[in-house]
Amino acid sequence: MENENFDRDIKATIKKNWRLFKQSRLGMTGLGIVVFFGFLSILQPLLFLTGIWDEGIYHPVVGYDAEKVGRTIVECPTQYPTKEYQQEGDCPRVDEVNIRYLKAFNIEGEVGEIYESNVQPAPPSSRHILGTDSLGRDIFSQIMEGSQVAFVLGLISAIIGVGISTLLGTAAAFYGGVLDTYLMRQSDLVLMLPTLPFLFIISAFAELQIWHLAVVLGTIGGLGGSVITVKSQALQVKVKPFVDSARITGGSKRRIMFSHILPNVAPLALLFMVFSVTGAIASESVLSFLGLLNIDMSWGIMIYLAQAEGFIFTGLKYWWLILPAGLSVTLLAGGFYLVGRGLDDVFNPRLRRR
Amino acid sequence: MADNLIEVRNLVKHFEVSKSLFSRNKKIVKAVDGISFDIKAGETLGLVGQSGCGKTTTARSLCLLDPKTSGNINFYNPDSQNMESFDNINEDGLKTFRRNIQMIFQDPYESLNPRWTIKDIIKEPLDIHNIGSLSEREEAIIEILRTVGLTPPENYLGRYPHEISGGQRQRVSIARTLVMKPKFVVCDEPTSMLDVSIRISIMDLMLNLAKELEVSYLYITHDLAVARYMCNRIAVMFNGKIVEIAETEELLQNPIHPYTKRLISSIPIPDPSFNREKYLINFDELDKIISNNPDEKMVDIGGGHFVATHNTKEFFIES
Numbered sequence: 144m145e146n147e148n149f150d151r152d153i154k155a156t157i158k159k160n161w162r163l164f165k166q167s168r169l170g171m172t173g174l175g176i177v178v179f180f181g182f183l184s185i186l187q188p189l190l191f192l193t194g195i196w197d198e199g200i201y202h203p204v205v206g207y208d209a210e211k212v213g214r215t216i217v218e219c220p221t222q223y224p225t226k227e228y229q230q231e232g233d234c235p236r237v238d239e240v241n242i243r244y245l246k247a248f249n250i251e252g253e254v255g256e257i258y259e260s261n262v263q264p265a266p267p268s269s270r271h272i273l274g275t276d277s278l279g280r281d282i283f284s285q286i287m288e289g290s291q292v293a294f295v296l297g298l299i300s301a302i303i304g305v306g307i308s309t310l311l312g313t314a315a316a317f318y319g320g321v322l323d324t325y326l327m328r329q330s331d332l333v334l335m336l337p338t339l340p341f342l343f344i345i346s347a348f349a350e351l352q353i354w355h356l357a358v359v360l361g362t363i364g365g366l367g368g369s370v371i372t373v374k375s376q377a378l379q380v381k382v383k384p385f386v387d388s389a390r391i392t393g394g395s396k397r398r399i400m401f402s403h404i405l406p407n408v409a410p411l412a413l414l415f416m417v418f419s420v421t422g423a424i425a426s427e428s429v430l431s432f433l434g435l436l437n438i439d440m441s442w443g444i445m446i447y448l449a450q451a452e453g454f455i456f457t458g459l460k461y462w463w464l465i466l467p468a469g470l471s472v473t474l475l476a477g478g479f480y481l482v483g484r485g486l487d488d489v490f491n492p493r494l495r496r497r
Numbered sequence: 498m499a500d501n502l503i504e505v506r507n508l509v510k511h512f513e514v515s516k517s518l519f520s521r522n523k524k525i526v527k528a529v530d531g532i533s534f535d536i537k538a539g540e541t542l543g544l545v546g547q548s549g550c551g552k553t554t555t556a557r558s559l560c561l562l563d564p565k566t567s568g569n570i571n572f573y574n575p576d577s578q579n580m581e582s583f584d585n586i587n588e589d590g591l592k593t594f595r596r597n598i599q600m601i602f603q604d605p606y607e608s609l610n611p612r613w614t615i616k617d618i619i620k621e622p623l624d625i626h627n628i629g630s631l632s633e634r635e636e637a638i639i640e641i642l643r644t645v646g647l648t649p650p651e652n653y654l655g656r657y658p659h660e661i662s663g664g665q666r667q668r669v670s671i672a673r674t675l676v677m678k679p680k681f682v683v684c685d686e687p688t689s690m691l692d693v694s695i696r697i698s699i700m701d702l703m704l705n706l707a708k709e710l711e712v713s714y715l716y717i718t719h720d721l722a723v724a725r726y727m728c729n730r731i732a733v734m735f736n737g738k739i740v741e742i743a744e745t746e747e748l749l750q751n752p753i754h755p756y757t758k759r760l761i762s763s764i765p766i767p768d769p770s771f772n773r774e775k776y777l778i779n780f781d782e783l784d785k786i787i788s789n790n791p792d793e794k795m796v797d798i799g800g801g802h803f804v805a806t807h808n809t810k811e812f813f814i815e816s
Contacts, residue, residue, distance in 0.1 A: 156657075384608035388673070391560045392622045393595030406612045 163489045170485015176478030180290045180471070187287035200281070203288040204439045207279045208271065209261040214240045216252045237266055237460060264454070267463055274463035276445070277452050286467050289442040293475055296357050296427050297420035303361025304369065305416040311366070312373025313408055316381055317400050323374075330370040338363055339429060346435035353427075353438050360426055364419045372415070373408055380407045417483035421476045428472045442468040501573065502681055502713050503536040503559070504580065508568035510554050528554040530737035531568065533795075536681070538573070541707065541714040543728030543745070545721060545760070551737040552717045556683045559715065560600050572598070575680065596626055599674040603686040605666035609658040609673075615642075616654040619673045626677065637676060644709075645672045646702060664695035668702070675706060683715045688723060700726055721764055725749060730801070733757045736784055739795070743802035753804040756783060 164170050187203075190196040200208045219234040219241045228234045235241045240260070245252050252258050267274040273282035315323040338360075345351065345359060380386065381404060389399050430436045431443025438444070445468035446455075454461045510529040529551040536542050544552050558565045561583065571580040576593050586594065602608035609618050616638060623634045642650035645668040658666055667687060674682055684703070688696040704727065707714060716727050724731050725745055732742040733756065741754040752758045755778050762776035787805075795803040 384602040384604060385610045387557075387562055388600065388602065388608055388670075389621065389625075390562060391595065391598070391600050392677075393592065393625050394621070395625075398625070403610055407610070 160489050164485050167485040167488045169481045170488065173478045173481025173483075173485060176474050177482055180475050180478070181294065183287045184290040184294055187284060187291070196284070201284045203280060203285040206281060206284065208265075208275060208281065209279060211259045212238075212262050212265055213257045213259050214238055214262070216240055216242050216245065216254050216256050216258050218242045218254050232457070264461060264464055273467050276448060276464060277454070282445075282463055282467055285440055285445055286442070286471055288440045289445065289468065289471060290475065292353060292438065292441040293424045293427065293472075296353055296360075297423045297479065299354060299357035300361035300364065300423040301416040301419045303358060304364035304419050305412045307362065307365030308367075308369035308373050308415065309405070309408060309412040312370045313377045313400060313404055315370065315374045316377030317396070317404060326370060327374070330367055333363060333366040334368050336363070338426065342426065342430060343433070343435060346430065350437045351430070351435065353436070353441075356427060356430065356436060357423070360423045361419075364422065369415045369419070373412060376411045377404055377408050380404050383407075414483055414486050417479055417486060420479040421483075424472060424476045424479070442472045500537060501535045501571075501580070502538045502540075503573070503715075504569075504571040505535070505555075505559070506533050506569040506571075507531045508533070508555065508558060508570060509566045510551070510558050510563065511566045527737050529558065532734070532737070532739045534732055534739065534742060536713050536715060538680070539707070539711055539713055540730065541716055541728045543724035543731040544715060544717045544734060545719060545724050545731055546734035547719065547760075550734045552719075552734055553685055555734075556600065556685050556715065556717055559683055560598060561594075562600075573680070592626070596677050597680045598683070599677070599679045599681075600683040600685065601667075601670050601674050601687045604690055605663050605670055606658075606690075608670055609666060611658055613657070614654065615656050615658070615661075615669055618658070618669060619676055622673065622677050628677065638672075641672045641676045644675075644706070645669075646698075647672070663691055664699060667691060667695075667699055671699075671703065671706070675710060675712070678710055679712065681713050681715070683717070685717050686719070689718065689720070696723075697726075703727070721749070721761065733760065736787060738787060738805065740787075740805045741803065742795070743804075744800065747800060747802055751802075753798065753802075 164174075187196075190201070191198055198206065200206050214235075215238060217235055217239045220228065223230050223233075235244075240258050242252060242254055245258065250258075261279075263275055263279045264277045265271065265275045265279075271281050271283065273286065275281055276285070311326050315326040341363070342351075342356075342359065349355070351359075386399060386403050389403055394403075427436070427441060428443035428446070431438065431441045432447045432450070434447055436443070446465060449455050449461070449464040449468075454464045459466075508529055509527075509531050512526045512528055514524045514526055532551075532555065534542065544555065546552055554563070557563045559570065565583075570583045572583070572594060573579075574581045574590060574593055575597065576589075581590055583594075613621075619638045619641065620634055623629065623637060628634070629637060638654070639650045642648070642653055647653045647665060647668055653661070653665075653669075658669070661669070670687070687703070688699050691699060700723065703714070706712060714727070716724065718724050718727075721731075728745050730743065731745050731748045732739050733748070733754065734740070735756045741748065741752065741757045743751075748757065749761060752761055755776075758776045759778050762773060766773060795805055797803055
């Protein structure tokens, strides 16, 4: 009977909060994006397991597909602009090949014929919906792998960061005195620390795996400004009469901290967790782009490869090498941020629209 | 059984403000400045006075929430059947004390943990003091809910504080306070945030429970009508001092101290045609005189009516 009541109440609370969250259009958009990428990251292993995708072809790192692409043979003019081509970089187009290039390799061909070759990077086709990179690896599969990396990194670093900042912030508010002063000055220092240069230095001394990065990002995030915010929230809770009431009854300090103050600080901590995922994903991209991380594949590495092989300066000609990875970083980081905004509406009664 | 449950002697509570690193002279706010009173078993003492006169500070010092600056508080320890001082209290004594002295807060919206169910809130004191087995605790909770008029109790056990009304919340606070059957409860304006129609039912409930469970109250209020309804005796506080203390009717019919007279004359009367003579005093002057005579003694003028004997003529303004 009681348990039923209790369950019903938990369900009612969740239902009420869900209703509030649904009212926030930003939050729902963000949730949609996050769920989409979550789906992508689960989909890839499923495709391999069910055998729909052959690992030899579709593996994001060691896969290779020698897809034949038919390209029209053209002769590029010596002077620009002409009727067809505006400037020198336009010829040959993605679906064309220059006859002079073929002659250099002693390949027969006439202008206007179709020349079949296994060229990389191949543009999107029904076989590779986002094309392949210059090594013949499927871009879509790489995007899926990258979203797994982003989720693992984001969630681990967020959990570590929130755990640290909640514990320290609550302790600072509850015990005060020297501990409070120390923690606040420490978080001032960490706030002033430029995160990215700091990570560069760390990566110079140690080979950074993905979970190393998660721990470092989590620790820096957890010691920084969030300690101050959690502390201020805990201070507000600490002076509430229900805490006094527990003290009068004789509750121990540990009991008051863990059963009264922490549960009331937790929603704010959850909010921080969602926001810090955003920062972690962005930092990973920057570090991978600079080649400072020891991981096989991620969105940052995809952009790094496109840049290192010179495709990034070709404008949108090889768009499938740059845009999917870049958009994924922006979308997932933005998605988590929007979810945070939606949760803000739920947990912060002052923002609530009635 | 001893006569007095609580004896307060010269209780002083000062707060230091503007404690800066470089300023030599600390500013001190004398929130409570040497008050003395007794509370007998089964009696309700009202503590009235204007906002900021130190009523709540007294209550918090009495419950050991804030450490007192000086003075002495003795309480009757039912285990050893003796009056014991707070200063040399041991571990066991503190536990007994915590079990026997409870507090009801003013704001029913803030005094219950919003993330706990009613059952958890009322169960907490039993858990802390490890009273009874689990099933006995459940029974005690259901019984106390019935006692405070939340029936049927099963409907309330799983609810959260935000799901019940203000009056019901205050009943839950009372239930939580009384579930361990304490001897003494400090009530810090428990009805001031409730609307008038609920107020009287909560006060009746508290009076009935006082008789039933033999509880004494220190009832803090700024409303003399409430104090008259609830209390056997009333103490009037002004700027951290008690200026007059007497039986309720005696105090209201025969006030001696000018501040008491001023307080009584300010009670609004719901009759527009009735024009009561206002008794006006100069509060600055009164404050100055009181703080210039820190050793002023209370004088018994008969029948347990004590009054502080300031030179009262100087600050009296003829209206």
